[in-house]
Amino acid sequence: MRNEVERPVDRHVVALQVNGERTELLLPVHKTLLEVLREDMHLTGTKHGCELGECGTCTVLVDGKPELSCLVLPIQIEGRAITTVEGLASGSELHPLQQAFAELGAAQCGYCTPGILLASKSLLESNGRPSRDEIREALAGNLCRCTGYAKILDAVQLASERMASPLPRRGEG
Amino acid sequence: MSFSIIGKPLPKVDAVARVTGQAIYADDMLPPRTLHCRILRSPHPHARILSIDTSAARRIPGVVAVITGADLPIKFGILPVTQDERALEHEKVRYVGDPIAAVAATDEEIAASACDAIAVEYEVLDPVMSIDAALATPKDERIQDYGGPNNIHKLVALEFGDVEGGFARADHVREDVFFFQGNTHLPMEQHSAIATYVDGKVTLWSSTQVVHYVHRALAKVLELPMNRIRVVGAAHGGGFGGKTDPFAHEIVVAKLAMMTGRPVKCTLTREEVFYAHRGRHPVLMWVRTGVTKDGRITAMHFKSALDGGAYGSYGVASTFYTGALQTVTYDIPAYRFEGCRVFTNKPPCGPKRGHGTPQPRFAIELHLEKIAHDLGLDPVDMKRRNFVKPMTRTVNWMRVTSCGLEECTARVMDASGFRTRKRRPGRGMGFAISSYLSGAGTAIYWNDMPHSEVQIKVDRGGVTAFCGAMDIGQGSDSVLAAIVAEELGLQPKDIRLVTADTDTTPIDLGSYSSRVTFMAGNAALEAARKMRALLVEAAAAKMGRPADSVRVGGGRFGDFSFEEASVLAEARFGTLTSAGSYTPPKIAGPYKGSGVGPSPAYSYSACVVDLDADQRTGLLHINKVWIAHDVGRAINPLLVEGQVEGSVYMGLGEALMEEQTFRKGLHKWPSMLEYKSPTFLDMPEIETFLVETNDPEGPYGAKEAGQGPLLPVIPAVSAAVFDALGVWIDEVPVTPEKIVEALRRQGKGEPPRYGPSRFPDIPYPKCIRVEPPPKELDLAAPAAI
């Protein structure tokens, strides 16, 4: 009978640095970062669509680089800075990407949105004014079934423009 | 008419929650003591269950409950005529993935191990895996014990007008056969449900599109009165029709919560989502059309054969839909439709965006292209000559009110330069049109009640609107807020919404068949206008002026702020509530089956696709898509554009790559990597035009936007391939292999075509003959029947 649960599970204390806060957790070593974020830390903003590294939905940033949290074990990234969608806004001020996604309708069901926001943030940090094709390239691993991607491209471009030269936001002034 | 909110591209009311990770989807909920549920599913496509032994599973530490079909024997199903599903099967399994047993355990891994420990003995039966096999005598036994002969589920045969006379009158008659492969919704969110049982009452949060239908199914299977069950729609991660049936996991978690007294959650794995399916039916189609030499249609005969998978689901409706809407775009004076759905040992098919109509739309658009080609006519001109006219009734009794086909066509023709395109091998453009319902005109189960209801409460300046509609990402909450805000002179963000909760909201039949804007929108409009009248009356009385002099807008009612006016009104009338409801007009024709197809209004779309096709490899590159959509009126153009773009995307996925197929009874690619869908890199630029025809019955003239624009994209791709390479691909998806094969045939002097060669013999019954209605429509007397 296959019954792994009766075998003792290897557990480790892992110190994670998530959105600037340090937490120590006792975790089974095989538990993925996705599961730990959602179930142990209640950071349910990070979503999942496959848990096999195929859809990009679970993307988080590790030291600023996009990683699929369903394929990462916490023990691999101890001490490194993890950013989830909950860490994007500063206080109640939305990140320019969040603002642009909300304004332009780039989030329909919003399920792919956290992963795409984080992948976009990483892109804009290395390339402040990406072309539409560069955005497509950077987000090619993130599936979205609702938007046809069009409004996401518009939103990333709008955010990049605003971040490069802060302008008054729509609806202000 | 001038509006302050309607027609403005405002952000969605829930946009901030969605971009900050604060929207709570079903799988995000984890109340204390939650048990995790996993479902054991059949490894065989077709088998009798001889025994199920759960004793080893029950002994595993951490397992709290194990159930099988014996615990949930009552059958359910979305349509009253096909109550053929069990939450768990204990007698027979009908597809790989059919649920058999369920475990609730303290964690998911334990639940999964316990499923592995359940011993099931099967008697394996010969699987039926194709339409042809389903039509033949089964080797072992039939899949279901109803329908027939053999594995036929449903047969339909209808005839409207003088079909033979129409063919006799024709100068040219053409027959074609087409095949549309099945595909699936692939919502990014895996289905999820969580149930609690407190004080004799079940509460279920689910990723459903229709809380009301889940509510009904739970009451039936759990044998509880509906007032002991509450179903709440959690934040939704995409449906596209795939979350419109009640599902096994929803019933199972409710049952397990009742047994254990603890919250129980089940989230399907991605592989299980492919098995839950209810997606696009594979459909084989035969069409014969007579035309005059200038291309006017004189008669059409259309046959369809749908591969339904193992259960009924919405299949009876899907079957009718493959024949219902041909006449809603083209004026067909005589029409015969024969439809057939068969059972096969695959996950059940059901409604996916466009429900039963993208397949015939693909067939009929290409078929008309070919006829134009035969006659040496320009296909666009020929199609245009046959367009239906506004304010008419079709030969099969569909009532057409507003219709923007002409304008949609003109917009995409002009913008794309279709007429002046440079012809060269390897580059092509294709054109197609379509139409879709703004909500089904008849309910799934027979009743005379409204299809949507909205209540509004105003309390010291705060406005709350209550409606059972489920926002599945399309923005239905934003539409409701916009309508209420418009009428009360407020902003959408001033309106609190309570939606999709069977305890606290009045009924709405859910987010499917593109019904919410039209139906819940009309209900909201009625409720909001009643509330506005109360506030106006109170303000007028205080001002000592007649009610019609009270100006409403900008947060003010005459001399008063909204808050002051609401206080005056509450003092005058007591608790401020209002209600509105929407019941579609009774417009179905006088024949059996006439309930599928009628809608209070139809949207219209036209599309041009521009592509490059590689003559050597058959690879396609879509350069651009132009799409015009007659939405009646765009309540929020930003959201309408989003629906149109999403539809074009999904249409391109179906046209180019998406297919759900099987080998030896097994799904060939039940994962997101293998099931190909378009990425950022595959999507061309889309140019969208919104056409506003101001429908006489839509809220502010609005019609649907979420499904119709998918339909023309698929035939436009295939027509563009013909334009580029001179080969017809009569089968969806239009893949490089098929193009290469058609080119090979072209090179050998064979017919330059890839597609099915024949349509099977199907024992359709004798056609029911229906007299066509008078063609002119008098809206003043809508209830002609």
Ligand code: FES
């Ligand atoms: S959930 Fe991690 S890539 Fe899909």
Ligand code: FES
């Ligand atoms: S917004 Fe729904 S999947 Fe992207």
